[in-house]
Amino acid sequence: MALPQPKLDKLAALTAGLALPKSGWAAPARADAMSRLAAMGLPDKRDEYWRYTDPTPLTTAVAPFAAVFDAGDETPLFDAIDRVKLVFVDGIFDAAASDDLTLSGIEIDLLSRVAALDIHWARDSYGVLECRGQLPVARPLAALNTAFATEGVLIRVSAKVTKPVALIYLHKSDGSDVKLHHCIKVEQGAQLSLLENGPAAARFNSVLEVDVADGARFHHIRAQGRDHARHAATHIFARLGNGSAFKSFTLTANGALTRNEAVIDLDGDDAAAHVAGAAVGDGQFLHDDTVFITHTGQRCESRQVFKKVLKNGAVGVFQGKILVKQGAQKTDGYQISQSLMLDDDSQFLAKPELEIYADDVKCSHGSTSGAIDDTALFYLRSRGVPLKDAQSLLVLAFLAEAISEIEDDAIAEDIRLRLDGWLSRHGR
Amino acid sequence: MLNINNLHVKLETEDKQILRGVNLVVGAGEVHAIMGPNGSGKSTLSYVLSGKDGYTVTDGTAKLDGADLLAMEPEDRAAAGLFLAFQYPVEIPGVGNMTFLRTAVNAQRKSRGQAEMSAGEFLKVVREKAKRLSIDADMMKRPVNVGFSGGEKKRNEILQMAMLEPRMCILDETDSGLDVDAMKLVADGVNALRDAGRAFLVITHYQRLLDHIRPDVVHIMAAGRIIKTGGPELAMEVEKNGYADLLAGAV
Ligand SMILES: Nc1ncnc2c1ncn2[C@@H]1O[C@H](COP(=O)(O)OP(=O)(O)OP(=O)(O)O)[C@@H](O)[C@H]1O
Ligand SMILES: [Mg+2]
Numbered sequence: 001m002a003l004p005q006p007k008l009d010k011l012a013a014l015t016a017g018l019a020l021p022k023s024g025w026a027a028p029a030r031a032d033a034m035s036r037l038a039a040m041g042l043p044d045k046r047d048e049y050w051r052y053t054d055p056t057p058l059t060t061a062v063a064p065f066a067a068v069f070d071a072g073d074e075t076p077l078f079d080a081i082d083r084v085k086l087v088f089v090d091g092i093f094d095a096a097a098s099d100d101l102t103l104s105g106i107e108i109d110l111l112s113r114v115a116a117l118d119i120h121w122a123r124d125s126y127g128v129l130e131c132r133g134q135l136p137v138a139r140p141l142a143a144l145n146t147a148f149a150t151e152g153v154l155i156r157v158s159a160k161v162t163k164p165v166a167l168i169y170l171h172k173s174d175g176s177d178v179k180l181h182h183c184i185k186v187e188q189g190a191q192l193s194l195l196e197n198g199p200a201a202a203r204f205n206s207v208l209e210v211d212v213a214d215g216a217r218f219h220h221i222r223a224q225g226r227d228h229a230r231h232a233a234t235h236i237f238a239r240l241g242n243g244s245a246f247k248s249f250t251l252t253a254n255g256a257l258t259r260n261e262a263v264i265d266l267d268g269d270d271a272a273a274h275v276a277g278a279a280v281g282d283g284q285f286l287h288d289d290t291v292f293i294t295h296t297g298q299r300c301e302s303r304q305v306f307k308k309v310l311k312n313g314a315v316g317v318f319q320g321k322i323l324v325k326q327g328a329q330k331t332d333g334y335q336i337s338q339s340l341m342l343d344d345d346s347q348f349l350a351k352p353e354l355e356i357y358a359d360d361v362k363c364s365h366g367s368t369s370g371a372i373d374d375t376a377l378f379y380l381r382s383r384g385v386p387l388k389d390a391q392s393l394l395v396l397a398f399l400a401e402a403i404s405e406i407e408d409d410a411i412a413e414d415i416r417l418r419l420d421g422w423l424s425r426h427g428r
Numbered sequence: 429m430l431n432i433n434n435l436h437v438k439l440e441t442e443d444k445q446i447l448r449g450v451n452l453v454v455g456a457g458e459v460h461a462i463m464g465p466n467g468s469g470k471s472t473l474s475y476v477l478s479g480k481d482g483y484t485v486t487d488g489t490a491k492l493d494g495a496d497l498l499a500m501e502p503e504d505r506a507a508a509g510l511f512l513a514f515q516y517p518v519e520i521p522g523v524g525n526m527t528f529l530r531t532a533v534n535a536q537r538k539s540r541g542q543a544e545m546s547a548g549e550f551l552k553v554v555r556e557k558a559k560r561l562s563i564d565a566d567m568m569k570r571p572v573n574v575g576f577s578g579g580e581k582k583r584n585e586i587l588q589m590a591m592l593e594p595r596m597c598i599l600d601e602t603d604s605g606l607d608v609d610a611m612k613l614v615a616d617g618v619n620a621l622r623d624a625g626r627a628f629l630v631i632t633h634y635q636r637l638l639d640h641i642r643p644d645v646v647h648i649m650a651a652g653r654i655i656k657t658g659g660p661e662l663a664m665e666v667e668k669n670g671y672a673d674l675l676a677g678a679v
Contacts, residue, residue: 374481379518379572382478383532383588384506384539393531397522397571 007041013061014042018148025120026111029127033146036131040140049137052317052349053288057231057257058141063177063203066229066256076168077223077251077414078195083166084108090171090201091151091178097168105159106192111152111181122154125183129209129237133263137292142235142261145207149181152207157184157216160191164219169198171227176201182208186216188241193408194218199225199255204232214241214268220248221411223418224255228284231257236275242268242297249406251415252279252287253422259288266293266300266328276305276405280419281314282426288317289337295328295361304335307402309395311342311426316369321353324361333363340398341371342391392423429627430454430477430596435488437469437476437652446472448652449488454596454645457624461638462631463663464649465671470631471515473649474600478512479505492596506532507539511594513585515601515631520572525584528572529554533591557590560620561613578605586617597621598629603637615640635667648674 178201308316318337339348380390479502
């Protein structure tokens with residue numbers, strides 16, 4: 001099916017200045033992604049999964065400017081954690097600011113450093129889960145990323161690695177337009193924690209492909225920085241083997257546009273996938289969680305917990321689907337998306353979907369939006385808690401279910417504190 | 429200590445008058461009880477005193493130690509020493525009972541210019557007071573009032589009162605829903621706090637509680653007014669005869 005002319009024009013404009021690498025092990029995957037993208041075209045507001053979120057700023061030829069946020073002398077999140085740190089400044093790896101990448105039980109490569117090789121283990125990973133994740137819902141920005149990503153990390157884990165790998169994304173240039181593509185392979189029985197922190201760029205497009213083999217575990221915690229005007233489209237594609245576990249939590253504070261997609265396939269039996277997010281926005285803020293979880297194996301558990309706090313015209317979007325395939329018996333699927341409106345000007349748009357082809361499953365989903373409970377607020381104040389503190393306490397209580405998805409108590413507490421800080425800066 | 433004069437209150441959103449001229453003076457060291465038929469305005473009085481939204485004061489005043497209560501925010505009233513044990517304690521999912529108590533205690537200390545209680549000290553005090561009210565550690569860990577039984581919620585109110593050590597304590601039907609033993613615990617909690625610098629306003633429907641907490645003065649409230657004031661014998665009379673005679677005599 002030929003694309004309509006406007007879609008062709010938009011794609012041509014965006015890709016005109018981009019170079020598709022023609023050599024090296026990733027070239028075939030990139031060429032394939034480009035041809036898929038050419039067939040799909042870039043998203044626009046008429047596409048079913050872009051009805052609530054206008055993708056225009058993500059698809060313009062030039063990235064919209066985004067002023068760099070000055071966090072003052074605030075200690076960056078995760079700084080207190082013993083980790084292997086990789087720093088990227090507007091998408092460019094900063095070796096001097098990064099740690100030594102040798103660690104036992106784990107191989108870490110940079111996409112840019114190994115791109116010219118003819119052979120690399122990531123050849124069997126790069127773009128594979130992304131390509132699979134294009135059905136039944138097209139994700140053109142992910143294909144765009146696979147074709148043109150300029151950097152990324154390729155991580156293969158063969159042991160239970162206790163030290164987390166931390167990707168730090170600094171944003172220093174107002175007009176940076178960055179595409180990072182990471183491939184992670186957690187081999188049988190292995191374990192990895194991945195931390196990501198920072199806005200990365202004025203416009204950021206990321207793909208994280210994670211293969212979690214039988215009995216392996218993958219934990220992911222990320223924070224998307226505090227820049228107000230930045231735009232981001234992130235994608236997680238994960239496949240889970242037998243008895244494996246995948247857990248991802250995202251903290252989003254500010255950002256003009258954030259589209260976080262997660263496409264997870266519970267491929268093996270007895271696996272568990274949890275995706276959670278806490279997002280807080282004031283004013284120019286659109287935050288979109290679009291999740292697609294497929295239950296293929298039996299006795300798998302999936303949880304989606306998304307909470308948003310909105311004020312001053314901020315917009316929250318949730319599109320979450322659980323697909324239970326035929327034969328995926330004893331599936332336990334849970335999905336909740338809620339938003340708390342701090343005023344009457346904000347908006348929450350939710351589209352929860354369940355599609356079930358097995359008969360012995362337990363699936364629940366709920367979506368609500370509401371205001372702070374005045375009765376609870378009065379109760380707290382009647383005990384002497386000042387209004388602002390009482391509000392913060394109730395907002396944090398609202399976010400608690402999402403934050404409790406973080407297994408590491410110290411990180412959870414740090415994130416709670418930062419949310420508390422945000423609330424005290426953005427309180428009424 | 430508490431001085432209520434000709435207090436008239438209506439609902440904010442409706443033209444419904446609820447309090448029609450309440451006069452009440454509670455002195456330091458005193459315990460006053462308020463009884464009265466359902467819907468007579470007892471809870472409304474306690475809410476208006478503690479600063480709940482939704483009511484409009486159309487006339488009259490309410491003062492705590494001479495300070496105009498009605499002009500203060502709820503948290504400032506609490507800091508000034510006012511406490512209301514709610515008839516229906518509120519459930520707050522996601523906020524741990526311990527966190528809540530500590531936040532409240534420290535907020536009040538802060539507003540009075542006192543140093544915050546250390547975590548260790550706080551824990552020690554709270555454990556001791558909770559034990560006296562038969563509140564177990566598990567209840568302290570749970571979210572505020574969530575999943576608590578009716579009686580547990582009421583005991584939790586008294587625990588808050590014991591921790592905050594307010595000077596003017598209003599108890600709105602704290603005895604309702606309590607079993608005999610719990611009633612005794614609650615009464616002991618109140619009696620432990622009784623001293624010359626503190627006053628209580630105990631709203632109740634039953635003489636039983638007043639056997640344990642001996643009031644100095646008993647008021648009967650009806651249709652938004654205090655229609656009769658007397659000693660403890662007034663509570664006996666209500667218990668025996670109901671309100672019919674009192675109401676008939678009040679017009
Ligand atoms: N927010 C409100 N909206 C509508 N009516 C109200 C509201 N608050 C109080 N009222 C009415 O005001 C009257 C007094 O209520 P209040 O709760 O003060 O009575 P009470 O004396 O405490 O009764 P009870 O003994 O049943 O607890 C009742 O008729 C009640 O329905
Ligand atoms: Mg009442």
